[in-house]
Amino acid sequence: MDSKILQEVSCIRADGEVVATSERIIRETALTVLVDGRHFATAMILGALEKEFVIGHLYIQGRIRHAGDISSIEIEDQTVRVKLRPGLEQRALPAALTSGLKVRHEDVRRCVQAILTSPIFEETGAVHCAGLFREGRESVCIAEDLGRHNALDKVIGAGLLKDVDFADVVATSTGRQPAEMILKCLSAGIPIIATKGVPTSLGVELAEKAGITLVGMVKRNSMVVYSHSWRIL
């Protein structure tokens, strides 16, 4: 059975004997985003939470300050048409985050655990997840996508639609954290990001400079805090 997210394809299974069969795989969609009639981006995404993805992406890119800066957003087929309030200026990247948020390490663990139970991941083994949690407790949004980057954009977009104060949230992600993921947190103003994966050297360097708490290797009984560990109690 096809869905918006999964597609059934015919294939051959070879394991000693060769058998014609079918399998459900991730449906990859090319989403074109037009802002005030101009091409802004074409992204290969998993076709769910498209609106959240676009809003989060515009925010991360500094095009909007909050969801209210968007006058209208229409999604038709694989095209998103966004109209912005007139006269918006590009938002500058914060120099560094100064949020005083502190979170218990048990809560960090629970936030990471909460994104590791995706049924789509279970079936296909082929998506990344991201999550956003107020003060490391209350879930704002959990999203799946082909890549870590898109999934994080989606939950940030959901946070904007719910008017969440990003200074109070913990973001979680599956997989590696290179510098670009940390840059998204800096742009959004998210002070803590935790992942079951590991960061890269530039990821750690940027988190240190940006005042972001970067937590990696989150497992059942341990985690590694790479920067600003005072936020983890």
Next chain:
Amino acid sequence: MDSKILQEVSCIRADGEVVATSERIIRETALTVLVDGRHFATAMILGALEKEFVIGHLYIQGRIRHAGDISSIEIEDQTVRVKLRPGLEQRALPAALTSGLKVRHEDVRRCVQAILTSPIFEETGAVHCAGLFREGRESVCIAEDLGRHNALDKVIGAGLLKDVDFADVVATSTGRQPAEMILKCLSAGIPIIATKGVPTSLGVELAEKAGITLVGMVKRNSMVVYSHSWRIL
């Protein structure tokens, strides 16, 4: 001990008690590529096989037809300066591959197995690998990078430097195969790509149209062939 690929960072390990420690993580490098003095790309890569990466990337992008189209290539710090032979025209993407290469499924399995034994992956759990194998047997190059895309560019660049006929090679990769990975194989003329991961729907669709044999879920005793299965014996 630092290396070009790994960097030691200070961190806090929290597992009941909190311990200051250090850990070796992947060194992420921003590599700027200038072609004939103009900015061509800035890529976040793992700093090894940079020359292969740049040559592979230029080829995939249709800027060169073979390694001989490059007059000179200099790498200094994090900048690569490439000079191309004058008068080169953009290479068109092939419509579809017609290579008659056939490979035994045991060989496909061995080629995938060969890229899963990276010591850097073992230590950090944070790299992707790609490999290129003549007729599914002789290894041309195995490369690691932060992402699947860069790793594939690197082995394709190595293939060009060794003057390999891509119609005779099997490429292997760790992780998912979205449309963009298949597009790289089409551009290079590689008829078979095999991965331990799974493809996306657009990946399968493109492989079918492009005449490329796409093999996923390669395990010890089984594999799934999504397109042009006649090439797998």
